[in-house]
Amino acid sequence: MICLFFSDGRKIGPQPRRGRRRYFYHIAHGVDPHYLYPECVFDVGEVFAATLFAKNKNWKKASKAKGRKSLRSKVRLREVLVKWSHLDAGQATWETVECDLDHLETGLSTYSRLGEVPVDPCGRRLLPIHVRRWILQLTDAHFAHIAGL
Incomplete structure (x- = not known):
């Protein structure tokens, strides 16, 4: 598990190593991936x-x-x-x-x-x-x- 942060310093939370590409794609486009x-x-x-x-x-x-x-x-x-x-x-x-x-x-x-x-x-x-x-x-x-x- 790793912790990620938004560019403004807000914590994203622990994420598993597997499947992070899709997660980062959604974060980069301003979408909370938990609601997709x-x-x-x-x-x-x-x-x-x-x-x-x-x-x-x-x-x-x-x-x-x-x-x-x-x-x-x-x-x-x-x-x-x-x-x-x-x-x-x-x-x-x-x-x-x-x-x-x-x-x-x-x-x-x-x-x-x-x-x-x-x-x-x-x-x-x-x-x-x-x-x-x-x-x-x-x-x-x-x-x-x-x-x-």
Whole structure:
């Protein structure tokens, strides 16, 4: 954990080392990151297989190579262009999420059992589970809207 400060000297508070790029981006643009939530989905990319994985920090060594191989072949991700609350549309970001809600729910137990989680193509860890779930619900609404046109 590290403590950060605004340019005027106000304390931001302790932040974990992981995920600080997104945090600093929001601070630089004057947005309190604790109040950001996905507002809508502008665009959805194609489904692709996850190729990069990171170890969980609380993972204990075990011989689960077969399970890891099957996990790597089954994980499907997609890029979603998300507009965040309190930011204008020009600051929408591409976020990597699972391909659908069912895939997310079935993958969560597998991630924890095998000690690996997928990361996006740039090597960043994925957003927290509740945010990914929210984005997937917005993605479903986006698909329903497109189908209704």
